[in-house]
Amino acid sequence: MHWRLPRGVVALDRPFILGIVNVTPDSFSDGGRLADAEAAVAYAERLLDEGADAVDVGGESTRPQNLGAVPVEEEMRRVLPVVRALRSRRGGALISVDTVKAAVARAALDAGADVVNDVSGLRLDTAMAATCAAAHAGVILMHSRGVVADMATFAHADYGDDPVGDVVAELSHAVERARAAGLADESIVVDPGVGFSKRSAVSIAVLAELPRIAAIGRPVLVGASRKRFVGELSGVATAADRVHGSVGAHVAALARGARLFRVHDVRAHREALDVAWAILGPRLPIADTA
Ligand code: HH2
Numbered sequence: 001m002h003w004r005l006p007r008g009v010v011a012l013d014r015p016f017i018l019g020i021v022n023v024t025p026d027s028f029s030d031g032g033r034l035a036d037a038e039a040a041v042a043y044a045e046r047l048l049d050e051g052a053d054a055v056d057v058g059g060e061s062t063r064p065q066n067l068g069a070v071p072v073e074e075e076m077r078r079v080l081p082v083v084r085a086l087r088s089r090r091g092g093a094l095i096s097v098d099t100v101k102a103a104v105a106r107a108a109l110d111a112g113a114d115v116v117n118d119v120s121g122l123r124l125d126t127a128m129a130a131t132c133a134a135a136h137a138g139v140i141l142m143h144s145r146g147v148v149a150d151m152a153t154f155a156h157a158d159y160g161d162d163p164v165g166d167v168v169a170e171l172s173h174a175v176e177r178a179r180a181a182g183l184a185d186e187s188i189v190v191d192p193g194v195g196f197s198k199r200s201a202v203s204i205a206v207l208a209e210l211p212r213i214a215a216i217g218r219p220v221l222v223g224a225s226r227k228r229f230v231g232e233l234s235g236v237a238t239a240a241d242r243v244h245g246s247v248g249a250h251v252a253a254l255a256r257g258a259r260l261f262r263v264h265d266v267r268a269h270r271e272a273l274d275v276a277w278a279i280l281g282p283r284l285p286i287a288d289t290a
Contacts (some may be wrong), residue, residue, distance in 0.1 A: 001219050004186035005094065005114045005138040008052075012219050014281070015273035016260040017045030018096060018117075018256040019055045020225065023078040028063040028238035029226040030264060037081035042127045044086055048093055049228070051270030056117055056262060057082050057108075058098030061150045069148060071180075075104050080111050087112030096140065100148060103126035109135040119151065119196065119263075121142055121174030122181075128182030139183060140221055140260075141142075141174040143167050143193035163202045164209045167192055172216055189260060191221040196248075200229035207249065210256035223262035224249035244250060255280055 001012040010016065021044045025032045032219050044055045059078035060070040070078075083095055091182045096115035099109035102125045105116045109131075111231075115138035122129045122141060132139050145156035159166045179187050192206040192213050206213065207222065214220050224230055226242040228270045234245035243265045250269060254276055 002186065003138055003189060003211050003219060004184060005122040006136045007114060012259045015254060015277050016053045017051060017266060017269055018260060018262040019052030019266045020262060020264050021055050021057045023057060023059050023082055024061045026063055027061045031061060037085060040082045041089065044082065045090065047266045048090060050266040054094035054096055054115065056096040056098050059154060060099065062119060062148055063152045072101055072103050073099060076107055077098065077102060080107055083108050083111040083113050100124045102131040106131045109137055114138055114200045115140060118142065121171065122177045129177050129183065133182040138187050139178060140189045140191055141171065141178060142191040144196035148196060151196050154199060157199050159202060160183045163204050164212055167206055168212055168216065168245045175216060175218065188218045189221050190218045191214055191223060193223060194224045195227040195229065199255045200232055203229045207256065210253060210258060214257040219260060220258045221260035221262060222250060222258040224253065243268050251276045
């Protein structure tokens with residue numbers, strides 16, 4: 001299993017950790033901490049030093065009570081200086097940009113980003129797929145419904161008899177959008193979007209039935225870090241304190257076929273996932289040779 005990025009191929013032969021760098025005033029668990037670019041770059045470097053394989057730089061929160069849609073210029077003002085500085089200070093580092101806007105993605109790719117993490121799965125900006133294809137970017141296609149302001153709510157959380165089947169079908173459409181625009185299959189990673197347009201029971205079902213997501217045929221990323229269902233299951237109300245529950249969710253996801261993990265707490269996940277991988281990796285049913 002591997003992932004083709006503009007500057008080479010990443011072998012997914014151990015758990016891949018994407019460290020979260022939210023350059024936002026309002027993210028649900030860490031908003032406002034990294035208000036300026038210098039703080040964000042230093043934080044990203046720390047995550048890389050703790051064992052992150054890449055960092056995911058985001059300038060717009062999906063938090064339901066967020067401060068309103070972020071204009072494209074403001075999102076660029078938040079994200080681009082971080083991408084540029086990181087690229088110049090850490091030449092080899094893999095950088096992802098978390099955006100649903102093609103203009104932001106294009107500017108970030110020009111500034112040295114390798115991956116576009118689109119939480120709308122190429123739904124919300126019709127120029128996004130072509131933008132990523134033109135740059136041969138890696139893409140993370142996440143399942144969600146609705147717009148940024150409501151995708152992390154239950155506004156679109158009604159499913160049929162087989163919610164996981166509905167997620168698989170909708171995520172498969174995202175992969176088709178990517179292919180239609182000319183993106184290579186090898187550039188695509190899929191993500192079931194835990195907590196996005198999903199009540200906790202559906203988020204849990206999606207993780208339990210992750211082999212059905214993996215059957216789409218692309219590597220699977222899971223982002224359960226600090227999320228609401230983790231708090232409910234572990235009884236930890238404060239999002240930033242949900243590290244142990246997050247690790248538990250991600251180790252379970254690893255056992256069910258996930259290979260990439262978007263996390264806040266990098267060191268804890270590096271240690272836990274490496275240990276879990278040494279035990280599970282060679283014995284997992286999903287072939288690692290794809
Ligand atoms: N979750 C969030 C944001 N981006 N991207 C992917 N691929 N998968 C996820 O599960 C995912 C994501 C939400 O988490 P966070 O960045 O911590 O919060 P916020 O959106 O409030 O900035």
